[in-house]
Each structure stands twice: as C-alpha cells, then as structure tokens.
Amino acid sequence: MGRPTGFIEIQRRGQPARPPLERIHDWSEAHPRLGEDELAEQGARCMDCGVPWCHTGVLISGMASGCPINNLIPEWNDLVYRGQWREASIRLHRTNNFPEFTGRVCPAPCEGSCTVGLNGDPVTIKTIEQEIADRAWEEGWITPNPPLTRTGKRVAVIGSGPAGLSAADQLNRAGHLVTVFERAGRIGGLLMYGIPNMKLDKDVVSRRVRLMEEEGVEFRTAVTVGADIAVDELQAEYDAVVLATGATVARDLAVPGRELGGIHLAMSYLRGNTRRLLDGGADAEAPIDAAGKDVIVIGGGDTGTDCVGTAIRQGAKSVRQLELLGRPPLQRAPNNPWPEWPKVYKLDYGQEEAEALWGEDPRRYSTTTRRFIGRKEHVTGIEISDLSWQTGPDGKVAMREVPGTAQVLPADLVLLALGFLGPEPVLLKAFECELDPRGNVRTDADKMTTVPGVFAAGDCSRGQSLVVWAIKEGRAAAEGVDRYLSRS
C-alpha cells in the first residue's frame, strides 16, 4: 500500500468518455485512456484492506461479487502507484489471459465490492487494468512465449470466444498441441461479432489471436464441427476436446404480429453490422440498416444497449428501449448491501448518446409488448402497456398489466434483445453430452462433461454470462484437460 491516506485525499476519477455527440459519428472506442500520472493517483486510493473482497469472485444472491478470475488487484494497484507498470502487467497476466478485453468490456464486479466503496466511491480498478494491459502491448512487453517442450498430446477446442481462447492459451502453455475450430470467418466469438467496435476495437482481438498463433496455437476458421468435420473423426484425431460453443439460442417474443418484416433478433443485427464494418458488407448475411427509421429495442440489458448505440450510429430517426422490469433505485436498496453487485440505475453509453440526441433516457421501464402492428407485411408499430410489479402473500413478485395503459409506438425496425436460452443442441447431441435442467452442458468439478475426454467451458456450460466468467471457465477446463491427459 503506497499511500495510506490515498483513499481519503484523492477523489475517484472514473473512466473518461468522448462526448456523446462526437462519438456517435464514428465506430471508434467510446472511452479514451486516463494519463499515467492520473492512474497512479487512482491506484493510490486502494487501501490494501485486510480482506479485499475485490478479488474474491464469489456469487452472492446469484450475482458476482469481486473479480471472477481473482485478479490480484491490491497488488497491481500498488505497483501502478509506484510506477512499476511492467511488474503490474506480469502480476495481472498471472490470473487474466486477456486483460485488454476485460479492461474494456467487464462490468467490473470488483468495483461493486471494493472496500472504499462501502462509504465512498470505489477504486477505478477496471480503468487501471486496461491501462496496464495497453501499456504492456505498446511497450513491447508482450511477446510470443511458446512452451519450451511439447507433450505430444492434441486438444481440439470448438469455439473461439473468450472461453475457447483462454482454454487454448492455457493448454498451449502447458505444452499441448491445440487446434481451435471456429465456424465464423474470424476468431473471437462474441468478442468479434457480438460486442460492438465502440466497446471493443476488433484490432485488439486480432492482436491477441496473432500472438497465440505465434506461440503455436492453430486456428481453423470457417469450419463447423459436426458438419464440416464429424464428431467421431475429431475424437479419433484428438486426445481431448473442449466445447466452448457459447449460448447462442436467442429468446424470441411470441406475440401477434411477430411474423412481420422488420422484426429481428439483436444478434443478427449486431453481427451484420460488424461484418459490414470489417468486410464492407461482402457477406452473405445482408446487414440490417436503422438509417432514418423509428427503432424499438425490446430488452434493457447490455445487448439492448449495444443495439441502441449501433442504431444511433447508423442514423436512426428515433430509438426507444423497452424493459419489462421496473427502474432500479439510484442507491443500493437495503436488501442489496455491499459487497453484493450493486443493482442501481446507470446510464450506459447507448442511453447516454440517446439522451444527448433526444433529451431523455430511451428506456421505458415496466413495459410489456402486447402485439406488433403492420402494413403490407412490414411492422409499422408496436402496442405496449404498463406493468405493475406486486409482491403476493407467498412473497413472490408477480407482474400485472395495468388496465387502460395500452398505447401504440411507431416502429419501422424492432430489435429483440431478450437474452439467450442456451447452447445449440445439434453438436451436443452428436457428442452425446448430458444437459443440466437449464439446458446447459453438464460438467463436473474438472469441467468434464458426461463423456470422458470431452470438456465444456463458457456460456455453453454456464449459460449466457460475461467475458470474465468465460475466461475463468476456459482456464478451469484447461486445468481439467491437463489433469485428464496426465492420467491417460
């Protein structure tokens, strides 16, 4: 702990952002970096408390509290305060394979459980993490570091999202020969084709993939396992398999009018847009364009926010976002104490941009969709009504439509961002893996599925989650594979 009184003397400086009305004209990252001196000061706010919850990574009330990959946060905060950035980078990479991703996109459960946040503003952990990672790349401290010896064992990783990448990275470091199979044309999973450019520049992803290639990981794109390569062929060729195929089955909205044109799943929209930016639209999936349209995004989560930010950059006439749940409180509710994840109202980048353009937060809370209205087989409006949330005598909260509140909003484009139901079943059936009651791949403590030698990590085994959890799961699966291979 460099400066014992830092948390008293220095105010939190959060992640800076480019002005909303400037950044909506491009697809560059919304957040510029804080300067080195400023971040060293922010690092000094860490009080190196005796029980640092920030790196515990446990689930409390179903939500992450502390860093899921147990980043050694107080240690690198102190190193940054002392100007020892290279040591900080070494410490950070010890627990996190890809801090340049999490430093940009992680919702930072670490900050929600920071002890300084008990009665003040938490340490700027995520921003410091990004700076350590970015500096390490710029200074040339991150160079290919292939294993000195190889075990001769071959591992196939299916899926190249953060779970597949972290599993591949760890297994390669352990000396195994790793091949990553990806059905898309580019490596990265949702890092590439889900999270938009303004949150995560795609060069940041490709840079890491190139490094892993130089270290010996083989990447095979445009290969769908189960179609282009049979499952038994793969199992015969490799000593172990890691399934990291994500939770890609989207939740739909079965209300009258769903069949009308102009109503799309959020992922089709976001993927098409990123492909257009990367390939100039030369892709089979025609990009959906919001230019000049009244856009309704159904779903108030992160995917919905990404749709809002994307529609604004495409030049939408208006954007509204509908959310079933009520508006969260401004401060922690009494039943949501520290160090739980704070369930409080926040204006994310997309809503901030909409507010700058049209004067208000585009989100409408406690709202349900009754039907879609159309003309000539295309959507023209959406009928909604208000909901009230009431706690019944059994203590369960139930929603009810409020009579007389139905109204129609104009809509030329509707984007469904309602979350994901689980992994696609076809490949899992081919592997004959058992599923858990939620439809995710069942695994044991080593992340092995019910099929010996077949492991699973990330959203396909955990359900739709976060990049940081996917990294954690990939690391855990790699450990399990390593143990399995050392026995076989």
Ligand SMILES: Cc1cc2nc3c(=O)[nH]c(=O)nc-3n(C[C@H](O)[C@H](O)[C@H](O)COP(=O)(O)OP(=O)(O)OC[C@H]3O[C@@H](n4cnc5c(N)ncnc54)[C@H](O)[C@@H]3O)c2cc1C
């Ligand atoms: C729009 C959006 C925004 C998000 N924003 C954030 C955010 O800001 N912060 C955050 O922490 N999390 C965010 N998330 C969640 C996060 O992206 C996921 O939790 C994470 O990417 C899951 O990683 P994964 O490796 O398990 O799966 P994925 O990233 O989904 O990767 C799975 C990969 O497997 C491939 N695949 C599937 N089947 C096959 C097959 N048969 N053969 C070959 N390849 C196959 C797929 O093509 C895909 O590339 C977001 C999610 C979405 C949808």
Ligand code: SF4
């Ligand atoms: S990975 Fe996420 S939770 Fe962990 S230190 Fe970084 S921002 Fe915090």
